[in-house]
Amino acid sequence: MLLEIHEPGETPLPHTGDDPGLAVGIDLGTTNSLVAISRDGRPEVLRDGRGRGLVPSVVAYLPGEAPIVGEVALRVMSDEPGHVIASVKRLMGRGVADVKTLGGLTADRLVGEAGAGMARIALGEQLLSPVEVSAEILRALKGRAELALGAGVTQAVITVPAYFDDAARSATRDAARLAGLEVLRLVNEPTAAALAYGLDQGAEGLYAIYDLGGGTFDISLLKLEKGVFQVLATGGDAALGGDDMDHVLAEAMLAERGGAIAQDEIKAALAAARRAKEALTEQPAVDVTLDLGGTISVHRVTAEYFDALAAPLVARTITACQAVLSDADCPPTDLAGVVLVGGSTRVPLVRRAVERFFGRAPLADIDPDEVVALGAALQAEALTRGSDTLLLDVVPLSLGLETMGGLVEKVIPRNTPIPVSRAQDFTTYKDGQTAMAIHVLQGERELVEQNRSLARFVLSDIPPLTAGAARIRVAFAVDADGLLTVSAREATTGHEAHVDVKPSYGLSEDDLTAMLDAAFRNARTDNLARLLAEARIDGRRLAEAISAAVAVDGDLLTEADRAALDAAGRRLDAALDGDDRDTIRDATEALEAASRPFAEARMDRNIREALAGQSVSRLASRL
């Protein structure tokens, strides 16, 4: 036995025989994901060779290729949307009926009947579960971390929105298992953000964490005292985010243009709207060029115009803030601070609205895209190396049971601190009854159909007694990750009743085992194969785009430019025949550089033509 000396209150270091591998923090986001690591209390985002930390939460499944995640998959999306899945986080633990109401998503490809479990995504021949798609993103993040750190990564703290229900949390945990990661803890995103701001270092009082991401809005009230983080209340809107701002702006510009719009053109307009929104965080106005279906239009978007479009969306976030503060009986003036999280909080209108409502300037000096991953990394270090910080969470949505008449009886009300365990007694209503059906729900409403169905149980093996004599105690236990387990016992005889759990939106244990087997068998999970596939696709796409552009606008090329472009193109072709990822990457970058003068010349021509009011029919080929 080792003798250890530690400061009072400090956690003793764990006794570990083997090195458990490195533990990272992962922000598994709707739009982007990140992986970070902390060493000696200093967290950093792990980046790719080009210094990019954000990994777009996009997965491309091209026939015959390993699944591709991130930047490259995002680029494939514009050409082959049918093979690409984005925003999969919105599907986690959700059924088809839930998602139809979320809007804006690839709802046309979702498969599954109402009440028949988690939605699946149809992709060619394949039928993918959101858990499998999320696992691909996690695998890519794990791979990125292993490449950056030069060591195996086996454990992770993964962040989830505070209001994620049990089904979504379970789905996230299952995805990590598929990706070969042990989840040290599911941490709520707002708590992670507060950790990144070092609010555990002496900050005291109530803090609001305002998190506006690409597809979700989350507002949480945290109480801080001497390193203890207590989530007091949480709320938000699972279908409200910066993407909605892109939508309203894109719709406004398309309305200005008029005419019929094809599906892939909407995507291009959305991308242009997003770029305009980003540019407007730094300048008062921006000109947006839409080159769609051979027609070019230019739209002047001023900050005032954009603010007017986005104002109703921002107002919805403030209403949610009000509801959470009222829930906690806390006026905005009682707060010690406000923290901004999520890329969409860069929008000046959002900052102004938050500042006005809370009556103080928000904390915003950490990159709002990275703050959650940095906090997760700090917590991963704390859990594996010991720390004095403590995260106390609550049940985000009430847990209840179906009772007579389709009503819900709450068993664990929302905002109850976790871990928690509660029991409810039931009795039989017929003589000799040996089985009983129980329906577990999550939500705040009164009627069963207004809440999320989590699971149905059948209690069997109940000893046959006279009606009302059996006392069946059903125990609900929510662990520190917010995950629910249910057990049941007949109290008078002590007989353990058998609980047959059928998760309404989760994966069954059998499904998960089959997926784990498949992942294990499949050599395509090999990290290097994935990176090579990415590089190849990237290179091929660039080469194709350039030759298409040359076919249309080749007259813009000088003799020297054309020679340079051809040479770079031949070099890339040769590299693509080989298997060396770095050679392909280098050749791709060289071609990109050689094509830059040409790209600029084309852009000039496009804008001149558009401003001259001409509609120029051309091949849909853009760099």
Add this chain to the structure above:
Amino acid sequence: MTAITPVEAAAGTPTMCRDCGATLAEPALCGACGALQPLPSLDHFARLGLAAAYGIDPATLERAYFAQQRRFHPDRFAARGSRQKALALAHATAINAAYETLGEPLARARYLLERAGQPLPGDDGRTVGDPALLMEAMAWREALAEAATAADMAALAERLAAALDDVRDRLSRAFDGGDLAAATRETLRLAYLDKLGAELKRKRGGAS
């Protein structure tokens, strides 16, 4: 519903660490090797290291709660293997149950009555048989029904807050003096005033 925690104090508390055999200074945690022990049977007050009394200062309760979670939360045992983590889950669950019960004035009063072997009428199927109390409750209900304007409701809220303070003072005295009859009466009073407060909040549009 029932919070799952042992109520009675344990008869024979273990004295030896299950992991290293060292003598335990406290039943829950080994001072020598840091290993968690199986959850000892403690009442809610003992679980948080507090004296059993109705009058608890919220700040004191919170400090005691944080101090216990700091030591027993599963995150503290994340690297110690699944058995220790499972034990920590049981400890942290029991600490939360104690904090929730003792932190809420009505739940605390009910718990003290139950602990004294005098569960609250209504909780055990007996009906409330105190006509004076019923009359008083009806008077409050009428006041709530008649409060029409925002000013009426603000005035009622103020009266209610004063009445609640009063009841809590009387509960402290009743429990301290061992007067369980008075404690039962005041707990019933607190129960209907609490309910009235929730309805008033809904009526004022303060509830979500």
